[in-house]
Amino acid sequence: MRLTQPRKSAPGDDLVPLINVVFLLLIFFLLAGTLMPAPSAPVDYVRAGAEPAPSIPANAVYVDAEGLTYFDGEQLTGEALRRRLAAAEPGAGKIPLVLDRGVTMERLKPVFDDLTAAGLAKVELMTVRGSAR
Numbered sequence: 001m002r003l004t005q006p007r008k009s010a011p012g013d014d015l016v017p018l019i020n021v022v023f024l025l026l027i028f029f030l031l032a033g034t035l036m037p038a039p040s041a042p043v044d045y046v047r048a049g050a051e052p053a054p055s056i057p058a059n060a061v062y063v064d065a066e067g068l069t070y071f072d073g074e075q076l077t078g079e080a081l082r083r084r085l086a087a088a089e090p091g092a093g094k095i096p097l098v099l100d101r102g103v104t105m106e107r108l109k110p111v112f113d114d115l116t117a118a119g120l121a122k123v124e125l126m127t128v129r130g131s132a133r
Helices: 013-032 078-088 105-117
Strands: 061-063 069-071 094-099 122-126
Touching (some): 069 078, 094 105
Antiparallel strands (some): 061 069
8 A cells, every 4th residue: 555645845834824923913013003193394393301202192283493383284373273273172271282492482472372362271392202402
């Protein structure tokens, strides 16, 4: 009686399940990971020292070096900014504020006046983790 010899597996056959698992893990982490939204204004971020910074939410108000304010990707000032903030954050009382490192307090005062007029009692200053340049 003649028995057939068992077929020898090709050298690459044992890598296929490993490749499948790595691919599935890659897809899982891409879908489950939190990505920071793209900034809606050209801001050179203020850098924090050792403390980790939270990711910047999409509803943040950006202030560039010239004191121009951006909200939802649009440059807004004065009454338009107040209306948009009041409509976007009804009763929240606080909003994330992202400042350019070159903005001065003179240019920031009108922004704070607009935020106060919109009914916001608190601001949350956002920074990016890393050392100062």
